[in-house]
Amino acid sequence: METAVSKSIVIDPVTRIEGHGKITLHLNADGRVEDARFHVTQFRGFEKFSEGRPFSEMPALMARICGICPVSHLIASAKACDALLAVRIPPTADKLRRIFGLAQVVQSHALSFFYLAAPDLLLGMDADSAKANLFGVLEKKPELARDGIRLRQFGQQIIERLGGKRIHPAWIVPGGVSEPLSELNRDAILSGIPEALGIAERTLDWFKSVMENFREEIVSFGTFPTMFMGIVKKNGGLTFYDGGIRIVNSAGEVVANGLDPADYPEYIGEKVESWTYLKSPYYSQAGYPQGIYRVGPLARLNVADRCGTPRADQELAEFHELQRTAVLSSFHYHHARLIEILYCVERLEQLLTDPEILSKQVRAIAGPNSLEGVGCCEAPRGTLFHHYKIDEQGLIRWVNLIIATGHNNMAMNRAVLQVAKHFVHGDRLTPGMLNRVEAVIRTYDPCLSCSTHAVGEMPLVIQLFNAAGDMVDELRRPDRR
Amino acid sequence: MARILVLGYGNPLRADDGLGWQVAVQLFRANASPDVHVIPCHQLTPDLAETASFAELVLFIDCSRKGIPGELRCEEIFSQSGPTSFTHDLSPAVLLALAAELFGVCPKAYLFSICGEKFETGEELSETVSNRVPELKMMVRRRIEEFVSAASGSGRVMVC
Numbered sequence A: 001m002e003t004a005v006s007k008s009i010v011i012d013p014v015t016r017i018e019g020h021g022k023i024t025l026h027l028n029a030d031g032r033v034e035d036a037r038f039h040v041t042q043f044r045g046f047e048k049f050s051e052g053r054p055f056s057e058m059p060a061l062m063a064r065i066c067g068i069c070p071v072s073h074l075i076a077s078a079k080a081c082d083a084l085l086a087v088r089i090p091p092t093a094d095k096l097r098r099i100f101g102l103a104q105v106v107q108s109h110a111l112s113f114f115y116l117a118a119p120d121l122l123l124g125m126d127a128d129s130a131k132a133n134l135f136g137v138l139e140k141k142p143e144l145a146r147d148g149i150r151l152r153q154f155g156q157q158i159i160e161r162l163g164g165k166r167i168h169p170a171w172i173v174p175g176g177v178s179e180p181l182s183e184l185n186r187d188a189i190l191s192g193i194p195e196a197l198g199i200a201e202r203t204l205d206w207f208k209s210v211m212e213n214f215r216e217e218i219v220s221f222g223t224f225p226t227m228f229m230g231i232v233k234k235n236g237g238l239t240f241y242d243g244g245i246r247i248v249n250s251a252g253e254v255v256a257n258g259l260d261p262a263d264y265p266e267y268i269g270e271k272v273e274s275w276t277y278l279k280s281p282y283y284s285q286a287g288y289p290q291g292i293y294r295v296g297p298l299a300r301l302n303v304a305d306r307c308g309t310p311r312a313d314q315e316l317a318e319f320h321e322l323q324r325t326a327v328l329s330s331f332h333y334h335h336a337r338l339i340e341i342l343y344c345v346e347r348l349e350q351l352l353t354d355p356e357i358l359s360k361q362v363r364a365i366a367g368p369n370s371l372e373g374v375g376c377c378e379a380p381r382g383t384l385f386h387h388y389k390i391d392e393q394g395l396i397r398w399v400n401l402i403i404a405t406g407h408n409n410m411a412m413n414r415a416v417l418q419v420a421k422h423f424v425h426g427d428r429l430t431p432g433m434l435n436r437v438e439a440v441i442r443t444y445d446p447c448l449s450c451s452t453h454a455v456g457e458m459p460l461v462i463q464l465f466n467a468a469g470d471m472v473d474e475l476r477r478p479d480r481r
Numbered sequence B: 001m002a003r004i005l006v007l008g009y010g011n012p013l014r015a016d017d018g019l020g021w022q023v024a025v026q027l028f029r030a031n032a033s034p035d036v037h038v039i040p041c042h043q044l045t046p047d048l049a050e051t052a053s054f055a056e057l058v059l060f061i062d063c064s065r066k067g068i069p070g071e072l073r074c075e076e077i078f079s080q081s082g083p084t085s086f087t088h089d090l091s092p093a094v095l096l097a098l099a100a101e102l103f104g105v106c107p108k109a110y111l112f113s114i115c116g117e118k119f120e121t122g123e124e125l126s127e128t129v130s131n132r133v134p135e136l137k138m139m140v141r142r143r144i145e146e147f148v149s150a151a152s153g154s155g156r157v158m159v160c
Helices: A055-063 A070-085 A091-123 A134-140 A142-163 A183-191 A193-220 A261-266 A297-303 A310-320 A332-352 A409-423 A431-444 A448-452 B015-030 B048-053 B092-103 B133-152
Strands: A007-012 A021-027 A033-040 A227-232 A244-248 A254-259 A268-271 A280-283 A372-379 A382-390 A396-402 A461-466 A471-475 B004-009 B036-041 B057-064 B072-077 B108-115
Touching: A021 A409, A021 A431, A033 A409, A055 A070, A055 A382, A055 A396, A070 A091, A070 A372, A070 A382, A091 A134, A091 A142, A091 A193, A091 A332, A091 A431, A134 A142, A134 B092, A142 A183, A142 A193, A142 B048, A142 B092, A183 A193, A183 A332, A193 A310, A193 A332, A193 A409, A227 A297, A227 A372, A227 A382, A244 A261, A244 A297, A254 A261, A261 A372, A261 A382, A280 A409, A297 A310, A297 A332, A310 A332, A332 A431, A409 A431, B004 B015, B004 B048, B004 B133, B015 B036, B015 B057, B015 B133, B036 B048, B048 B092, B057 B072, B057 B092, B057 B133, B072 B092, B072 B133, B092 B108, B108 B133
Parallel strands: A007 A471, A021 A461, B004 B036, B004 B057, B057 B108
Antiparallel strands: A007 A021, A007 A461, A021 A033, A227 A244, A244 A254, A268 A280, A372 A382, A382 A396, A461 A471, B072 B108
């Protein structure tokens, strides 16, 4: 008698993402994918080792979580500290923080789109993996590679001008920012706006022109009903700095609106799974796992009614036309990312031409006036929460961080399963299959260093297991960095 | 625009891996020459390709894992084009290739390195590496002076 044997595939490492993870695909006796898991194998423990530190150190400490989006951690952390101080920061400091955050979104989205995703979009999902990188892009469409570099540089240089350095700047402090903006720096940043706008617009045009080539991916790349979460302004406008939490369902209907980020424990649950260091947040009113939601560019554009800047508003209206419901395909994270770049550049210009932007009043000084504070903002990859409790001396006693990539954990797992079911057949992987499984993860642009708060090198693998639990195939790409 | 670019890179929180960063910070503080642009960074990213393309000479400073701990080396770097795999950090040779292919300029370049001993978490260089830093800085300074002398036949550019 022949025994039916199911199998599993493991992809390790997953490449062109920030950090390291592993994918296992479990096949049933018929050789069809039955289950898939995206394992995050890094661990750091920032929440634990910041205990006992003075709260005023937190923004600078938390910025070290990530080299790509330190500014978001700075902002969320400083906002949590503002709550501990119980101060309202000066209006100019508020605007300068927004500029800092927008610059970071530009550089982070540029990295994700041009360096990590563009090879798939330009060369195709079946391209030789040795060419699926910026040099491959350079060979086929050099202007796209050059635009990516220029745009990222634009964002990085704003951060450098405001914060003094590109990575881990400590300019944002509890109560505001440490230095006002100089006229010289304002004018230098403004001079880069026309080029950045041009890049954002032509890249969007190019992306829309090639979208038709990815019909199969659009319907199979994480295209399933979930809720979407993000912060919006009171008028429903897109924002990265502050606002109320809005959640919409897959039909695009508002499920919750104007939720106070400080009350997040009342509506977000955090499930811990044994096979990953990444927590699985869910909308607690819907329970686990039904409370699955997505955050980040796709979610922000699904929850926002408008952008509030002219060119981005035109693009948003077009984006909302993609589907009558919420836009469900995770493939459209790329599209949403480009619209957000456009918005950020336009918004930067608005903020930098504000008559108060050069004001010297940029910091409120106070001691701790509250023992608990929550800070929330939209990081490039989604909603970010920092929650601190301190003692009477101002020393940190407890920390909880919910990172954008964590919010997307359940959705990424479901997306991997959907892609694997669609593209993986049999007990061996082809490069095209492997790349599509990886590419769907890239749409979320996960930052595993951030979300597990990780250290060290743990590249990602795909492993294939049979029904008896034996590994029958393994694909381990060299670390491509 | 500065004619000479000094790029010191590494992770300053990983002991000897922070060599390039630390040396670049010291050179940055000491540098008074408009001809020399010093950048400390964690890693070489593609956006540095344009900055490199503006320079006539690029000096990379890094900690090496190859060799005997404390071993000091200076080697000329040449552009390495063709298939390569990376995400957002590059080797010096690939950065030069990117500068050449995107911006049409491939500057002359050297890599100064000291073989590291400790790569654990920490901000301090090991004694073995630390002892060689003055010599490394001297070599960097000499290379700059030689370049300026050869290019202009006059003047001294002091960076440390």
